[in-house]
Amino acid sequence: MCRLKILLVGLLVGGGPGVYRAVGRVERPVYPGKHWEDKMPVEVGLDVRKLRAISDYAGGFGCVVRHGYMVYTWGGASRRMDVASAAKPVYAHFLFKAVEQGKIAGVDEPLGKWEPRLNQINKKLGYKDRNITWRHCANQVSCYGLVESPGTAFAYNDWQMALFWDTLFQKVYGTTHETVDEKVLHPMLTDPLGCQDNPTFMAFGVGDRPARLAISPRDFARFGLLYLRGGKWRGEQLIGREFATTAMIHPLPNSIPRAGNQAAEMVPGQRSIGSRSIPDNQCDHVGSYSWLWWTNGVSREGERHWPGAPVDTYGCFGHGGMRAMVVIPSLDLIISWNDTRIQASEMENHVLTLLRESVVEPEAQAGQIIVDPEHPQWLKREGMGPFFMCGPGDPEGFLYRGRSNPDGTRDGDQEALIDKLKGTGANCIYLMAVRSHGGDGDSTHNPFIDNDPAQGVNLKVLAQWEKWFAEMDRNGIVIYFFFYDDSTRVWDTGDAVGEEERSFVRTVVDTFEHHRNLIWCVAEEYGERLSAERVRKIAGEIRKADDYEHVVAVHKNHGLDFSEFADGPNIDQFAVQYNVATAEALHEGMVEAWKRAKGRYNLNMSEAADFGSGAQARKKCWACAMAGAYVMILRMDIATTPKSDLEDCGRLVHFFESTNFNEMSPHDELAFAGTQYVLALPGDSYIAYASGLRGKIGLKQMEAGKYEFRWFDCSIGEEVIQKEVDVAEGGRSWDKPEGMGDELAVYVRRVRK
Numbered sequence: 001m002c003r004l005k006i007l008l009v010g011l012l013v014g015g016g017p018g019v020y021r022a023v024g025r026v027e028r029p030v031y032p033g034k035h036w037e038d039k040m041p042v043e044v045g046l047d048v049r050k051l052r053a054i055s056d057y058a059g060g061f062g063c064v065v066r067h068g069y070m071v072y073t074w075g076g077a078s079r080r081m082d083v084a085s086a087a088k089p090v091y092a093h094f095l096f097k098a099v100e101q102g103k104i105a106g107v108d109e110p111l112g113k114w115e116p117r118l119n120q121i122n123k124k125l126g127y128k129d130r131n132i133t134w135r136h137c138a139n140q141v142s143c144y145g146l147v148e149s150p151g152t153a154f155a156y157n158d159w160q161m162a163l164f165w166d167t168l169f170q171k172v173y174g175t176t177h178e179t180v181d182e183k184v185l186h187p188m189l190t191d192p193l194g195c196q197d198n199p200t201f202m203a204f205g206v207g208d209r210p211a212r213l214a215i216s217p218r219d220f221a222r223f224g225l226l227y228l229r230g231g232k233w234r235g236e237q238l239i240g241r242e243f244a245t246t247a248m249i250h251p252l253p254n255s256i257p258r259a260g261n262q263a264a265e266m267v268p269g270q271r272s273i274g275s276r277s278i279p280d281n282q283c284d285h286v287g288s289y290s291w292l293w294w295t296n297g298v299s300r301e302g303e304r305h306w307p308g309a310p311v312d313t314y315g316c317f318g319h320g321g322m323r324a325m326v327v328i329p330s331l332d333l334i335i336s337w338n339d340t341r342i343q344a345s346e347m348e349n350h351v352l353t354l355l356r357e358s359v360v361e362p363e364a365q366a367g368q369i370i371v372d373p374e375h376p377q378w379l380k381r382e383g384m385g386p387f388f389m390c391g392p393g394d395p396e397g398f399l400y401r402g403r404s405n406p407d408g409t410r411d412g413d414q415e416a417l418i419d420k421l422k423g424t425g426a427n428c429i430y431l432m433a434v435r436s437h438g439g440d441g442d443s444t445h446n447p448f449i450d451n452d453p454a455q456g457v458n459l460k461v462l463a464q465w466e467k468w469f470a471e472m473d474r475n476g477i478v479i480y481f482f483f484y485d486d487s488t489r490v491w492d493t494g495d496a497v498g499e500e501e502r503s504f505v506r507t508v509v510d511t512f513e514h515h516r517n518l519i520w521c522v523a524e525e526y527g528e529r530l531s532a533e534r535v536r537k538i539a540g541e542i543r544k545a546d547d548y549e550h551v552v553a554v555h556k557n558h559g560l561d562f563s564e565f566a567d568g569p570n571i572d573q574f575a576v577q578y579n580v581a582t583a584e585a586l587h588e589g590m591v592e593a594w595k596r597a598k599g600r601y602n603l604n605m606s607e608a609a610d611f612g613s614g615a616q617a618r619k620k621c622w623a624c625a626m627a628g629a630y631v632m633i634l635r636m637d638i639a640t641t642p643k644s645d646l647e648d649c650g651r652l653v654h655f656f657e658s659t660n661f662n663e664m665s666p667h668d669e670l671a672f673a674g675t676q677y678v679l680a681l682p683g684d685s686y687i688a689y690a691s692g693l694r695g696k697i698g699l700k701q702m703e704a705g706k707y708e709f710r711w712f713d714c715s716i717g718e719e720v721i722q723k724e725v726d727v728a729e730g731g732r733s734w735d736k737p738e739g740m741g742d743e744l745a746v747y748v749r750r751v752r753k
Helices: 048-058 084-100 134-138 158-172 180-190 217-228 241-249 344-358 414-421 459-474 499-512 532-545 583-597 614-625 643-657
Strands: 020-022 025-027 061-066 069-074 293-295 314-318 323-328 333-338 369-371 379-381 390-392 428-434 478-484 518-523 551-555 573-577 602-607 629-633 671-673 677-681 685-690 697-702 705-713 719-727 730-734 744-752
Touching (some): 048 061, 048 069, 048 344, 061 217, 069 217, 084 134, 084 158, 084 180, 084 217, 084 241, 084 314, 084 323, 134 158, 158 180, 217 323, 333 344, 369 551, 390 643, 414 428, 414 459, 459 478, 499 532, 532 551, 583 629, 614 629, 614 643, 671 730, 685 697
Parallel strands (some): 390 629, 428 478, 478 518, 518 551, 551 573, 573 602, 602 629
Antiparallel strands (some): 020 025, 061 069, 061 333, 293 314, 314 323, 323 333, 671 697, 677 685, 697 730, 705 719, 705 744
16 A cells, blocks of 8 residues: 655654644644645555546546545536435434434434324324334335335335425424525535535425435535544534444344335325335335445345445445445545446446455565465565564563653663664564553553643654664564553543544554564453454554554453454454463463464464573473464563573574474374474474473374474574485384484474375
């Protein structure tokens, strides 16, 4: 994804609370002013060829907006024209405003309060229309003009929309056809949005189907951006976030059927704003209709509405798709079109598929740590071989060691810790960005200006971190970056990620994503203050902001279950806490975690109490590695850690990275003779390990052939290589080479039959 990068200069150059600047980028949501700010598609990570394919396919006229910028137009995006049924979410917007302003009691208030004639019709049907509510109208389940009772069936027609519009705008808001633009549409919506092309509810004049919205694609995109931003526009909440999000996330359940075609009485003189036949029942909701928006739901037949589009896509459509405005939050994209050749969901899906495909996928940098696409249970380096991680799981407070300077930076020993780690082969540091707000740090343990989240991120602090991270990256040391410490919660936004938190996450990601030795971790012991849904959304924000597909992890309290994230698209690694006493128990636990993972994510045994040091720690590291897990060691804080312990980690890394362990799985059932644990790609390659070998090391179920043996003394790192070793079929064992200690591993690889 091609996106402008932050060039840190270590200086705050302006802006008020929540606004922070860096050269080349303003870290705040972008909104159009009097005019849209233009960018080329490539500047916002879009392929212009795909966008041209959309305009060629669709015809008509329209525009594409990404990250708040106008990036592509065709056929005249300033042209104002009727949008037909695509206007309906605008009606819903003003329903929500009426609730917020106290004009109506709520969405479940009966319309009969405002249109008393509803209370008098359909006597033979039990005066069913007395029960029609605003909610029913705004989800097209009022069954107005049909025999079904309100709320029991879906009927898409413009008789009920005319009833809804006339009741809302003429009776609740007290306007007329001549005054509705002046009194409601413009001052309450289109003027605050800065619309350029004078939208109107009188597309054909007051005498021809009043309520029809005429709006240009570029102005309609402003409405889409308002909802994409949770109802907020330039710091002002134009519609409550609850309404702005509820409008798209509660589609009608498939248990609600489509209504029939048996007409029922309507109020005298009932007009239509589009429908011509009585009754009119144009389509089903296909599990995808929510408060007058169309969403990407699943039908009764299990079919996705737009299978080629992201699941979070929603939009408004008129005349069968000819006119539309669509929002894709996960891609930060809006597209608006009119007068096109598009008809029905199949053609809509084609356009939305092209739009999704226009987004240039993030690409990893050469040598960067990524998930191995062929073996997601392991990591690798882009364009290179497998990657193994073993090293310090402390100090958690690495970023905040030392005295705090007036500008927020630290006068600590961070550089000395990095220097001590360099050259040992131990290759990670476990560190936290925010340790305040309930975490284990004090109130200064965060990167905000004056330690106040409302003031935004302190770029001088990030610049200092960048200096340390650059040195780590140059020396192959993984920046294992936690956004939040355990029990930390900065923003109380429930399961949602608010704009301030989103901006914080994106600033951090955009600042440090260029590092190759980097793994993001959402939170430590997340369950203490965050819900699983909140974690998923934070991970999604990290993924959207990251241009290079870095690994994303999350850490839990003690246990082996990761089912809440197992199938999610944005979390790659389970940072395991497993507090058991022995190497054997750690190994058994990690094997169980491996089995539960089923290849869907990788394991990092990142916290185990009483890990010890010396031979005890070394044997626990190997026990975890032989079970399919990376290792970070709690209480290994570098400063007080013997250098020999760091070197033990480095020896484990060196050995594993000299093998094809990334193709292997735990296979302890193949252990034979004195072998304790086995990783294997059976029939091809094996790693056999013993923490205290007695006798020979061996493997079961060997296939006959020529093998290469690489023996490794785990305590001192000595290696012995034996080539062209004849191995017969079945269980076989071998003497260790002379001079090898009893704590050893052997990599056995078949070179030919």
